[in-house]
Amino acid sequence: METKNRLDEVAVEELATRFEGKGPEVVIQWALEHFHPRIVLASSLQAEDMVILDIAWRINPDVRVFTLDTGRLHEETYASMERVREKYGIAIESFFPSREAVEALEREKGFYSFRQSVEERKFCCGIRKVEPLARALKDRDAWITGLRREQAVTRTVLRKVEFDHSHGIIKVNPLADCSEGYVWDYIRTHGVPYNALHDLGYPSIGCAPCTRAIKQGEDVRAGRWWWENPESKECGLHVTPVETGQSTA
Numbered sequence: 001m002e003t004k005n006r007l008d009e010v011a012v013e014e015l016a017t018r019f020e021g022k023g024p025e026v027v028i029q030w031a032l033e034h035f036h037p038r039i040v041l042a043s044s045l046q047a048e049d050m051v052i053l054d055i056a057w058r059i060n061p062d063v064r065v066f067t068l069d070t071g072r073l074h075e076e077t078y079a080s081m082e083r084v085r086e087k088y089g090i091a092i093e094s095f096f097p098s099r100e101a102v103e104a105l106e107r108e109k110g111f112y113s114f115r116q117s118v119e120e121r122k123f124c125c126g127i128r129k130v131e132p133l134a135r136a137l138k139d140r141d142a143w144i145t146g147l148r149r150e151q152a153v154t155r156t157v158l159r160k161v162e163f164d165h166s167h168g169i170i171k172v173n174p175l176a177d178c179s180e181g182y183v184w185d186y187i188r189t190h191g192v193p194y195n196a197l198h199d200l201g202y203p204s205i206g207c208a209p210c211t212r213a214i215k216q217g218e219d220v221r222a223g224r225w226w227w228e229n230p231e232s233k234e235c236g237l238h239v240t241p242v243e244t245g246q247s248t249a
């Protein structure tokens, strides 16, 4: 049964089918009209997030935006947050990890435990990203992401509208079928501010110790957790439906 803010799984599937092939503006307009103010835009201040933010702001300047301040972000990412404040008048809501959890992590495992194994890396992401995300999405009906299918092998089945079983709300991915070329064309055409790291060879931006610039010809996610197998390269923020149910990769 569908109410104003609650959609059942059939309605979600119908919406995903309806929006396939439609531009991000159409999807974002629907999402904001349907869910605002109980919808939030997740931003890690990378190019895709800036495109989403610009489109959303043009539709509704009161759009709510949050970021996960893991405590390990690049200086350039904080500078981008300030540029958003200056250009759009949007105060990004930042969510920090639990102080006690980070203190225990660093005391017991050191400052680079994420390099030791996938499990240790996911443990750190769990503390610094996954738990704060749950708080950011608490009492919301929907969230918007800048995910694209071509970004990673873990994202090829992405739908434009999905039911996010991890958080019990709707997840909207307006750029799911967009190319990297679309993203940069939009940024240049609309004068959208972007993270300076992109000009230094970073196509994908995360925490400073887990992100590096890539060389020409490398995969766009090659600079994220570069010591790991590509199929494990998710931080747990984005759960993808797979044949057997839910994956937390």
Ligand code: SF4
Pocket (backbone or CB within 6 Å): 070, 072, 114, 121, 122, 124, 125, 126, 128, 129, 206, 207, 209, 210, 235
């Ligand atoms: S990306 Fe790296 S530093 Fe950031 S939360 Fe994950 S493991 Fe920790």
